[in-house]
Amino acid sequence: MTSWQQAAADDAALMNDFQTICRFGGRLSGTGQDEAAMEWALTRLREVGPDVRRVAVPYDGWRCLSGSLTLLGDTPVNLECVPLLRSASTDALGLEGTVLDLGAGRQEDFERAGDAVRGKIVLVRHEYPFSKGHVHRRRKYDMAVAHGAAAFLIANPLPGAGPLSGSSGRPRDGAGIPAAYIDHEGALALCAQPRARVRLLIQGEELRDSMACAGILDLPGGRDSRIVISAHMDGHDLGSSALDNATGVAVALAAARILAGQLGPGTPGLRICFFTAEEWALAGSARYLADMAATERHALKLNINLDTVAGDDTLCALISDYPALAGVVESAATRAGVPVSHWLPFMPNSDHANFARHGIPALRLVAGFDKPQSCVRHILSRGDVPDIILEGEMRNALAVTCAMASLALGMTDQELDALKSGSTCPRI
Known part of the structure; x- marks a missing residue:
């Protein structure tokens, strides 16, 4: 067993912290559950270091007042649906229209349908989010809006798993259409009727x-520069948001405890960032970084973002089009004694994306990459509960996180700045 594996095995609070976070509920921003969980987390951070602060971050919130979907016909059938966060509203009587099934709902599907999309209620399929060819829900929604669809339905492809939850990403005053998740069985019912008509409310x-x-712990070293470990506290209200992201928060807390003793006169400092409003198109970390003074932002040399770090026994680092990070990942995996793959293309699917856009080398550690049959498939669903998480997966993620952060803490600022080389990540 490597030293980092031993350190991870010795952290007695890891799984208790994980279970505690899940007990706050799904932690959807705006419900108060995320606030309560953050207050608890700030108390835990104060046990590691005194410089703990809470940073207010404005975002454009939204509350669902009602949502329903009815398959019309001689005998109307109510289908389960979950409106997307920040969905546009229908009028009080709802929106009636014809369903157009576009299969996966990729660019070629919209292009093939052409003008037939206009005025229709488009039906597409959700894709496993951690795969090389994944097209995000928000991209499909944006294509539906751009092609003139009247509304947008996205189906969970997994039988018996219910609908999912997620954000439309519609900005303030932005163009938008009514949008909702439905379950696999609902999609089958719609597809069984040619030119099915529905009423969406x-x-x-x-x-x-x-x-x-944002909850922040700053642990000073001997230099102004900082290594950042981040995780988001908020989630969705269908399950307990165990995968996404009680796993990441619990591992970040444990990493702070373990790494605090490594800081000294020759090291950069370590910053732990817990964000909320991540599930709202990454709004929380985007505003936190945008409002930060340029000098402080320049001091952030590396972001290790922990989001859905258990649910499978494989780990992957999404290195945000910063090719020099591949070496960091490989060295850390060797030090941790835990295999970790990496994926170079920029994937804007968690808070690391906002760091990367500001020119800060950033990666997301995630479990189950390209493994759609893993337990990670339960993300965003009612099945995202603590029972699907194995302790060994959590401890491996902790060992890898500590190995990566320790490696970075041992680098000079010049070596850390060199991690930016070769990147073509889109910048703000």
Whole structure:
């Protein structure tokens, strides 16, 4: 057993912290569950170091007041649906229209349908989010809007798993259409009827300038530069948001405890960042970084973002089009004694994306990459509960996180700045 594996095995609080976070519920931003969980996490961070602060972060919130989907016909059938966060509303009587099934809902599917999309209620399929060819829900929604669809339905492809939850990404005052997740069985019912007609009712309330928060622990070293370990606290309200992202928060807390003793006169400092409003198109970390003074942002040399780090026995680092990070991942995996693959293309699917866009080398550690049959398939669903998480997966993620951070803490600022070389990541 390597030293990092031993350190991970010796952290007695890891799984208790994980279970505690899950007990706060799904932690959807705006429900109060995320706030309560953050207060608990700040208390835990104060046990590691005194410089703990709570940063208010404004975002455009939204509340679902009602949502329903009815398959029309001689005998109307109510189908289960979950409106996407920040969905546009229908009128009070709902929106009636014809369903157009576009299969996966990729660019070629929209192009093939052409003008037939206009005025239709488009049906597409959700894809396993951690795969090389994945097309994100928000891209499909944006294509539906651009092609003139009247509404957007996205189906969970897994039988018996219910609908999913997620954000439309619709910005304040942005063009948008009513949008909802449905389950696999609902999609089958719609596809069984040629030119099926439905009534979609979504009533939502805009909550402009809502306040989320970021919880920050700063552990000083001997230099102004910082290595950042981040994770998001918020989730969705269908399950317990165990995968996404109680796993990441619990591992980040444990990493802070383990790494605090490694800081000294020759090292950069370590910053732990817990974000909320991540599930709202990464709004929390985006605003946190945008509002930061340029000098402080320049001091952030590397972001290790922990999001869904268990649910399978394989780990992958999404290195955000920063090719020099591949060497860091490989060296850390060797030090941790835990295999870790890496994927170079920029994937804007968690808070690391906002760091990367600001020119900060950033990676997301994730479990189950390219393994759609893993337990990670339960993400965003009612099945995202603590029972699907294995302790060994959590401890491997902790060992890898500590090995990566320790490696970075041992680098000079010049070596850390060199991690930016070769990147073509889109910048803000």
